[in-house]
Amino acid sequence: MSEHIERIISSTKVLHFISVCVAILASVALAFCLIFTKSVSMPFVIAVLIYTVLAPMIRFLTKKTKMPNLLILSLTFLAVCGLTALVAIFIYNSIGSFISGADAYREKLIDIANWATFTASKYNFHIDNAFILDALRNLPVFTFVKSLGSVLLSLSISTFLVIIILFFFFAGSRAAEQKTTKESKTMQEIQSRISFYITVKVAVSLITGIVVWIILGAFNVELAFMFGFITFFLNFIPNVGSIVAVLLPVPVIFLQYGLGSRFIIIMSLAITAQFVLGNIIEPKVMGSAVDMHPVTVICALVVWSLIWGIAGAFLAVPLTAAIQVVMARFKTTAPLAELMAGRIPSF
Template identity: 35%
Template sequence: MQSEGNGKNGQAATRVRKEHFWLMTICLLILAMVAIAMVLHYTQTIMIPFVLSIFIVSLVSPLLDYQVIKLKFNRTMAVCITLLVVLTVIVATCLAVSEAVQTVVSTVKPYMDSVETFTDKVFVQFEEWGLDLSQDSVMEELRKKIPNLVTDTFDTVMGFVSSFVLVSIFVIFLLSGRNPHVIRKGVYADIDNGIRRYIGTKVIISSITGVLVYIILRVLGLELAAVFGMLAFLLNFIPSVGSIIATFLPLPVAVAQFQNFWMISLAIVLPGAVQMTVGNVIEPKLLGRGLDLHPVTVLMALAFWGLLWGVAGMFLAVPITAVIRIVLMQFDTLQPVGRLLSGELPGSSDTGEKSAKGEAERRAG
């Protein structure tokens, strides 16, 4: 009896020690996350271009490796060619975004008259329904908000464009320091392959989405169709939230231009159908398990990195979180946290076995 009691006491003491261990681990993780978040927020001017350059290099590194290993190019020449391709894409993107913003800014004022005409009809309808709204105050608020919104958007975009100078510098050094003959294994290979696949697939899917949105709006006769197609391409890199924003962006222009319920509806519904089809049918098939992040994890990552780094953080949220998960899965102590990011609750043996099997299959693949 006494030995039985000692055994139970020993098990209870072991359980208490494990609980204390996990509490200490969780507290240390929270403190570390707070400290790291403060550092990342304070150094965002440098860290955002640096992280973005890492992802760019990860995407274009196969081009550099192919030139050196298969085509037998000189390493310096291969770096220069790869860098030229990267800079060409960056400059073209910056010019396109800048032109799009300038086009929107130049067309805002002419559309204000059309918006006022349409809103007059809307307020008349509200009055017929017995709703008493102050039209003058609403229009005054619109006049104040729209120019400020355009200016803020322009400042954000131009700040993002200017950061590409630092991105270019980082890309130059990262490409110069890469050795194509080194075979990468382990966690580095997992990160490199996973991020490359995700970004490459996202570029293809976003391009298809942008082109389809442009064609639809062009056929409908909507002005600024090219601008909205480009915005659909860019916003598609922000999971879930980006496609919703891109769907409703043409609404003000459609209201001002068509002033017809059915045409306005088509300008929203048809691009929305494209976004839903591509995002919910085509993209999952191309990505497969993807980066193995739960949808709730993705939304939380968008909120966290958006709060930390703004718009740029929302673009980088998913790949950064995926890298964090891959790193966490390398440590036995932190594996439950990594599994939690993929939607597996701690304490489930089945999910743990499935996760371990999935990790093994992914590495083997």
């Protein structure tokens, strides 16, 4: 009898080990599949996330208002398209203003190079000023514009695909609602957690971007609005995004004011705003909506960045949160979901 029980236990362990190995191999295969199908899979996932955020709002408006569901879906879709168009126009105008001011920035860099060379010569440090000035005068601005143009073209195609896929989601949601009115618990939890996370993240990032814009604008820093806009987007990247957002305006502030008191005040205010909003207010509002350990967030950021680049960094947290919810529903993967939350699982 005892031998029979031992055989059952050992066979169960073997099956569990095989299941884990198969899951690892499937995850690696899926990662390679996502990399090779990036041009299609990434817009599809972005459309799914956007629809996940908007679906609760659509259901709420359908219940609370007397408007037909089809009209609400149409208005929501048009609002998304309009917002996308406004963002595209703003990005185009910001890049245009930056490129038009390239000559002015080049001249400021030349002035700083002359000052640095003169200061170094006082302390018997000899710098080839002619080489530096020649390099600054021949900065590859047009090469940068060309590469930027190809990036914007790729971004435009991806945005168009997102809108098309989102249209089919909106078109199919009405048919799905007519068939069933009860969603599974797993889907409800995924939708709730991702929707809450993205909503809070958008609100906090928007406030951070506005505060940064006000700080830079108060000191008449050039491109203040663009830096505020970039800060809004970079705050979606966990941990790293806020650091990059603080460092981005540094060259422009340095070119305008040098390393004086204004530079120190502006940077101090920007760093304080990022720290208070990102490390004090956001965690309190977010609570346990995203039940993931900071190490899990960093690992997710690295993995999704390797798969989809910068877009993967933006999508890392909501995608990992969805995967964690699904894993928690199955007995085999539930311990790993607990580990992702920073809790020691009981095997």
